Amino acid sequence: MLTLTFLGTGSAFARRNFQSNALIEAWADSPASQAVPDDIMLLDFGSTGPRALFQLIQKQEFAYLQGQGRNHGRADYGRIKKLFVTHLHADHVGGVEEFAVLNRYASSESREASRAFQPALIAAQDVMERIWTNTLCGGLGAMNGRAATIDDYFDVQPVSRVDDACGSFEVGRGYTASVFATDHVRIKEKYDWPSYGLIFGDDRTGETVLFSGDTRFDPQEMRPRFENATTIFHDVLLESQEGALHASIEQLQTLPQDIRGKMTLYHYGDNWDDPSFDFVSREFAGFAEPQRRYTLFA
Numbered sequence: 425m426l427t428l429t430f431l432g433t434g435s436a437f438a439r440r441n442f443q444s445n446a447l448i449e450a451w452a453d454s455p456a457s458q459a460v461p462d463d464i465m466l467l468d469f470g471s472t473g474p475r476a477l478f479q480l481i482q483k484q485e486f487a488y489l490q491g492q493g494r495n496h497g498r499a500d501y502g503r504i505k506k507l508f509v510t511h512l513h514a515d516h517v518g519g520v521e522e523f524a525v526l527n528r529y530a531s532s533e534s535r536e537a538s539r540a541f542q543p544a545l546i547a548a549q550d551v552m553e554r555i556w557t558n559t560l561c562g563g564l565g566a567m568n569g570r571a572a573t574i575d576d577y578f579d580v581q582p583v584s585r586v587d588d589a590c591g592s593f594e595v596g597r598g599y600t601a602s603v604f605a606t607d608h609v610r611i612k613e614k615y616d617w618p619s620y621g622l623i624f625g626d627d628r629t630g631e632t633v634l635f636s637g638d639t640r641f642d643p644q645e646m647r648p649r650f651e652n653a654t655t656i657f658h659d660v661l662l663e664s665q666e667g668a669l670h671a672s673i674e675q676l677q678t679l680p681q682d683i684r685g686k687m688t689l690y691h692y693g694d695n696w697d698d699p700s701f702d703f704v705s706r707e708f709a710g711f712a713e714p715q716r717r718y719t720l721f722a
């Protein structure tokens with residue numbers, strides 16, 4: 425079984441929800457029969473991520489992530505073996521410095537192995553090329569006695585491109601996450617600033633679940649992916665703005681009913697529960713619920 429739990433479902437600037445980061449858990453069987461999943465991955469970890477994760481682990485199903493002793497009830501990051509980063513906006517990477525530092529100095533894995541635990545850092549090649557110098561180096565670039573590099577904190581795993589495709593990586597046993605480019609920020613043109621989404625696949629059944637990442641409305645590229653997927657998680661902007669970096673609710677409403685019916689919306693603003701958005705639960709699969717475990721593949 426593969427499950428996805430949003431730490432938060434809000435936009436970059438939401439105050440009533442945490443930012444849209446997720447916890448992916450792979451299970452040989454299911455949460456009903458296992459206390460701890462076989463593989464655990466964070467899908468982005470923004471500036472509200474640490475606080476959101478702290479809230480999540482107060483729930484009994486996620487208590488296995490609680491740290492002991494020196495963690496003072498914080499999550500034991502060492503249990504999370506992988507982090508995938510879609511792109512470098514702070515609502516997706518703002519918590520990565522903390523993730524790196526606490527893994528190195530305070531995770532159970534580091535204590536037990538008496539060497540620093542290095543979680544896998546997974547990203548498309550061009551995100552990986554930028555994440556150290558553009559984002560992490562300021563806080564992580566030095567430690568007592570010496571300069572530090574990304575390899576002091578992470579097992580760096582860029583996703584390698586295969587022909588025209590962005591490549592893929594394994595999650596748990598029997599599931600594949602395929603990376604695709606999203607039309608998010610444009611410096612000059614489509615896809616010229618690195619940003620990605622994921623298609624989760626069940627190797628056994630061939631079913632797929634689409635996680636849009638941050639993207640503008642991009643029906644030409646996305647339509648075949650929408651049609652193939654059994655479930656779609658799509659980011660949304662609740663107000664229309666010229667040059668917006670996310671698909672607006674009006675744009676998503678132009679999609680056919682069979683696609684909207686399997687589309688759950690996330691990355692929304694603080695006004696999602698205004699009665700004027702009541703139509704979302706009728707016209708779409710609804711707004712994503714924070715901190716609810718969604719089953720991607722049974």
Ligand SMILES: [Zn+2]
Nearest residue numbers: 436513515638
């Ligand atoms: Zn975002």
Ligand SMILES: [Zn+2]
Nearest residue numbers: 511513608638
């Ligand atoms: Zn973004």
